[in-house]
Amino acid sequence: MKDFILKRIASIVLPFICIYGFYVIFHGHVSPGGSFAGGIIVGLSFIAFSTIYGIEKGRKKLPEKVLVYAESYGTLWYGILGLVGIVKGVPFLANKLAGIDMGAPGALNSGGLISLIGIGVGIRVASTMVTLFFTMMEEEK
Template sequence: MKHYTIPRVVTKLLLPLILLFALYVQFHGDYGPGGGFQAGVIFGAGFILYALIYGLDKARRLMPPQVLRVGVSLGVLIYAGVGLLGLLLGGQYLDYNVLDSHDPAHGQHLGILLVELGVGITVSSVMVTIFYAFAGRGR
């Protein structure tokens, strides 16, 4: 599809919006619908769109597979790490109350934020990784 101008332009316009929307979903998940998972998928989908339009090579330059590999693991590590942090701070595993010693609710908030971040990173990286795998196989 490299030769169709309109999709390219539209994509160029849309892509920042999509990524922005993903970030919004990511961090607004506490208030409205959404959260790390949905954000991750949207982010991934946006990227996949980019790859579809501009070609795999360009996408790979923008988001190298090595980075994705790190991202895939990193998200899980963040999530599990928050859990372990709870342990170290004297709570149960995944206990966010202890993250903030003064205000448990704030601790919860913080914990959820971090955890959702982990989910988002993993999910988006996984989506793009899988897409790369399929797309890279075809050529």
């Protein structure tokens, strides 16, 4: 892939795609979208980067160790936030019962634990998609 125009356009457009994915993740509880769709958009920006600039540069940007850590700790983050309810003496993943301030409806900080859980899910989905792509693209040894 040695297309000059494709590389220049991608270097302009791809950061905005990545930022839009994080926007969808962070506003998942008040607007359309959600952590799953936002995570896929973040993953797609990295997949497009490694499709255009070559698989080696994409590997350099996201090493395998980073992907493994993001995948594992995203899941662990979900579990830890679920344990907040048990520590407070109410069921697993309890939100309002655990005494968390819910804020005004429609505001960005109105979700309680939901928005924090969404960050973990989004990072996990993004790293899973990038891992799938890298696993399929790499040459067999």
